Amino acid sequence: MGSRFTDEIPWLWVFLCGDLMGIGGLYLLYSDPKIQGVTIFHADKGFMMKLRKKLIAKLREIPDVDVHLWKPDYHLVVIDYKGREIAHFHGNNELDVRLSKDIVKRDELTHAVDRVGHLSRKNGGRWLIVRFTREPHLEKMVRFVEMAIEVRVCESA
DSSP, X not given: OOOOOOTTOSOEEEEEEEEETTEEEEEEEEXXXXXXXXXXXXXXXXXXXXXXXXXXXXXXXXXXXXEEEXXXXXXXXXXXXXXXXXXXXXXXXXXXXXXXXXXXXXXXXXXXXXXXXXXXXXXXXXXXXXXXXXXXXXXXXHHHHHHHHHHHHHHHO
């Protein structure tokens, strides 16, 4: 099995099955051209769920934020600010955040390339799909939610 890595791709996940480093299972190969390195992760089935739980705990520390299952779809976890949706999860490591078109344009934000939710959604709208795959990404996710709160506050004023 071969994989190509180019300098144009900021990061690339490749899934490998088999016995690597003496431990069988699924592995994630992470290539980052900026540091010119490759990192190998063992894909613990619960790892992404643990990251999501950590993110939810951080989000619940924000005043007036509620994280809950959306009814009638009990598989969709929604993040509300003062009773209004500002974000929701797609799976265990993807966040769909409601910002504004101006913020998305100003900060040149684009959807995660390897997203699982809303594959036909074009860049430039008010909703932005972002992914988190490692613990250091969680603070960035919290910042996106805080930005969404700022948008809601401005809309309410």
